[in-house]
Amino acid sequence: MQTRQVAAVLAVGGAGLVSFAVVHFLTHEINTVPTLHIASNLAVAGGGGIGLVYVGYWLSDQSFSPARNRRILVLTAIGAVTLLAVFVITQPLAQEQVTAEELLHIVQVSLGIGSALGAAVGAFEARALTRAEEATRAESRLAALEDERERWSELTTVFRHYVNNSVTVINFALDELRSTVDGDAVELDTASANIETVADRVRTIETVAEHVDRLGPAAGIDHPSPVANVCNVTERASRLASVDAAVTVATLEAGPDVLAGESVEQDLALLLEALGSVTEEGGRIDCECEPDDGRVVVRFTATPATLPPEVEAALFEPVTRKSGLKLYLAERSIDAYADLRLATNGERTVAFEVVFDVTPE
Numbered sequence: 001m002q003t004r005q006v007a008a009v010l011a012v013g014g015a016g017l018v019s020f021a022v023v024h025f026l027t028h029e030i031n032t033v034p035t036l037h038i039a040s041n042l043a044v045a046g047g048g049g050i051g052l053v054y055v056g057y058w059l060s061d062q063s064f065s066p067a068r069n070r071r072i073l074v075l076t077a078i079g080a081v082t083l084l085a086v087f088v089i090t091q092p093l094a095q096e097q098v099t100a101e102e103l104l105h106i107v108q109v110s111l112g113i114g115s116a117l118g119a120a121v122g123a124f125e126a127r128a129l130t131r132a133e134e135a136t137r138a139e140s141r142l143a144a145l146e147d148e149r150e151r152w153s154e155l156t157t158v159f160r161h162y163v164n165n166s167v168t169v170i171n172f173a174l175d176e177l178r179s180t181v182d183g184d185a186v187e188l189d190t191a192s193a194n195i196e197t198v199a200d201r202v203r204t205i206e207t208v209a210e211h212v213d214r215l216g217p218a219a220g221i222d223h224p225s226p227v228a229n230v231c232n233v234t235e236r237a238s239r240l241a242s243v244d245a246a247v248t249v250a251t252l253e254a255g256p257d258v259l260a261g262e263s264v265e266q267d268l269a270l271l272l273e274a275l276g277s278v279t280e281e282g283g284r285i286d287c288e289c290e291p292d293d294g295r296v297v298v299r300f301t302a303t304p305a306t307l308p309p310e311v312e313a314a315l316f317e318p319v320t321r322k323s324g325l326k327l328y329l330a331e332r333s334i335d336a337y338a339d340l341r342l343a344t345n346g347e348r349t350v351a352f353e354v355v356f357d358v359t360p361e
Helices: 001-028 035-058 066-094 098-182 188-216 229-239 263-277 309-313 322-333
Strands: 226-228 248-250 257-259 279-292 295-305 339-346 349-357
Touching: 001 035, 001 066, 001 098, 035 098, 066 098, 066 309, 066 322, 098 188, 098 279, 226 229, 229 248, 229 263, 229 279, 229 295, 263 295, 263 322, 263 349, 309 322, 322 339
Parallel strands: 248 279
Antiparallel strands: 226 257, 279 295, 295 349, 339 349
């Protein structure tokens, strides 16, 4: 239920109470009681309705979660019922006999004032909680930005190492090639090995450059939100990833909203590419989302696949150009908003899990 719907219900209810009070006094008491008494009764009986209309007007410009919207309606009903019960119980104690007109007046006053009080309490409670959450998110966002600055510093160091190391190896291989070619005898095996070394280092530099360019929010998103639908981003990440293996996404019927980073789609795509690099030809990668004690786990399972021993021994470290570097980059970025962990590695199956926090209601 949207906040504007709640506002409409309260405004219509308040207008109805005011209209009923006016019609009742104009048709039943205008000729039997003094004008001042009618005005005071209208103020008391219609005041609650006017307050309800004002709360509805105020809510029309707000946006709360469905749970808070339902709570506003519940508090409105509780306020009306509680005040009505108090009046109905206490009035006979102060007055031996209550006429039908007096009973109707009691119902009007109690429903109007009780509903207005309940709606006001619910509305201001919702606003207070929402503002507290926004402040908490702002603080978390600031802390995340500080972490991101440190991560970028670390990543820059890693990139510099890969580029400098690759250039050093290329220069060494070129020197070896020159000495081989300039010598009296051409050692083809040595020359071929050096050429492959140069080619591998060039591909390493290309890999680093490619992922430096891809880190961060997906292209075309100007103001990405830290809140994302977990199923939607998983599906989009599967389309962004460049893998030879078949990728299937089995999602929840109604994917919950989770706290995620601005680059979540790129990060998950990078994780899929790392899995694709260890998946055998003709293999597949299955993506599943499932709730887990207030959190959401997205599981990526590659079969048949084998994680290289050096990558398993130094998990989430840039130990190899393909899976090792990609896993390192994905983990460093995902760690800012979720937990990435190795779930399965054995029997030709490799699975990683990303654990997200669900957005508070």
